[in-house]
Amino acid sequence: xxxxxxxxxxxxxxxxxxxxxxxxxxxxxxxxxxxxxxxxxxxxxxxxxxxxxxxxxxxxxxxxxxxxxxxxxxxxxxxxxxxxxxxxxxxxxxxxxxxxxxxxxxxxxxxxxxxxxxxxxxxxxxxxxxxxxxxxxxxxxxxxxxxxxxxxxxxxxxxxxxxxxxxxxxxxxxxxxxxxxxxxxxxxxxxxxxxxxxxxxxxxxxxxxxxxxxxxxxxxxxxxxxxxxxxxxxxxxxxxxxxxxxxxxxxxxxxxxxxxxxxxxxxxxxxx
Numbered sequence: 001x002x003x004x005x006x007x008x009x010x011x012x013x014x015x016x017x018x019x020x021x022x023x024x025x026x027x028x029x030x031x032x033x034x035x036x037x038x039x040x041x042x043x044x045x046x047x048x049x050x051x052x053x054x055x056x057x058x059x060x061x062x063x064x065x066x067x068x069x070x071x072x073x074x075x076x077x078x079x080x081x082x083x084x085x086x087x088x089x090x091x092x093x094x095x096x097x098x099x100x101x102x103x104x105x106x107x108x109x110x111x112x113x114x115x116x117x118x119x120x121x122x123x124x125x126x127x128x129x130x131x132x133x134x135x136x137x138x139x140x141x142x143x144x145x146x147x148x149x150x151x152x153x154x155x156x157x158x159x160x161x162x163x164x165x166x167x168x169x170x171x172x173x174x175x176x177x178x179x180x181x182x183x184x185x186x187x188x189x190x191x192x193x194x195x196x197x198x199x200x201x202x203x204x205x206x207x208x209x210x211x212x213x214x215x216x217x218x219x220x221x222x223x224x225x226x227x228x229x230x231x232x233x234x235x236x237x238x239x240x241x242x243x244x245x246x247x248x249x250x251x252x253x254x255x256x257x258x259x260x261x262x263x264x265x266x267x268x269x270x271x272x
Contacts, residue, residue, distance in 0.1 A: 029098060031107045031155035034068065034135035041069060041101060048100040049110065049130070051085045052154050057100075058082050063119060063127055068135035070116070076123040086112040094146045094180050096154040099130065107155030108132050109147040146176045149185050162189045163257040167225055167249055168213065170258050175231065178206045191250060191259040199271050205234040209242075225249040225258070233269065243269045 032040070041047060041062050050057040058078040064070040073079040083090065092113045099106040114126035131147040133155075152158045162170060170189050177185030181203070183196035210230035219225065226246040233241045245268055248261040266272035 029105045029107055029155055031133050031151060031157060034132045037069075037099075037106060037132045037135075040104065040106075041099070045101070046074060049082075050098040050100060052096040052098065054085055056081055056085050058085075060130075061120065065129070067138065068132070069130040070127045071130055072118050072120045072127045073122045073124050074120065076121075079122050079124040082112065082124075090114060094144075094150045094182075096150040096182075097130070098154055099132075106132065107151050107153075107157075109150035109154065145172060146180050149173055149176055150180070150182075153182075153184055158184065158188050165257070167219065167227055167258050168211065170249070170260065171211065171227060171229065171247055172208065174260055175206060175208050178203060186262075189258070189260050190262040192261070192263050194262050194266070194272075199266065202236055202271060203233065204236055207232050210244075221254050223251050223254065231269070233271075241270070 043062055043064065046059060046061045048057050049060055058081040059074040060071040060078065061074055062069045062071050073082055085095070086093075090113050092111050094109050094111055097108050097110050099108045109131045111129055114124055114128060116126045118124055118126045131144065131151065133148070133151050134143065135147075136142060137144050137147075149158070149161075152161050162173070165173065174186060174189055177183070178200070181200045183200065186196055187194065208229065209232050210228075212228055214225075214227070226248055228246050229243075231243045233243065235241055248264050249258045250261065251258045263272075
């Protein structure tokens, strides 16, 4: 059984007070493509959403959606649990979740903002979206980066992604971690261990405004890089700040994954 699955299993035992051993069940967390999930969870299917970070779970029903699943909490009680997961305030921020349906556990990502129409009597003003691997937003024909990272996190595949990603993919994912305020996504490619919670508490929003590409041949054999970047930060009580500089990256051999020098990055951006 994978480590992620073992962790989720024992977390559920603690939550439910069940005296069940790991030997009594057999399952794995799957990262299934949207085209498959679309058939597994057709319209009006009811299933459970398990939030990876808090361990809280609630019931939902798929109501619509062709590029991803449009779902609603099943009851007012489920809406209340979902809102607690988001700290009592609805948000567009993505969260890593496990979708539980019958004997399948599927890695997924949700946001927490009611929008559009809703049909259930659940005290939820609309519906919210759940994304699976390969699903897309209404605006694009490609995966949303933050949803993809949350799906990888839920499926236990985040380390593999960063190990194989190129420096630009790593930087985009690293900054997406700040956008979503997810310390796991930020810490995975970080060279150093950082206490991220105090840092994230300072940040209201962030976006990359410029990330020029270096020629690919310049990267193949290098073990140290300085990537130029421009970032707009929105810091609590300080407003907008623009960083126009470099991100220092290293790796220990040409076949290993790149790491970001987080200590230097935070120092350059006056975040520590």
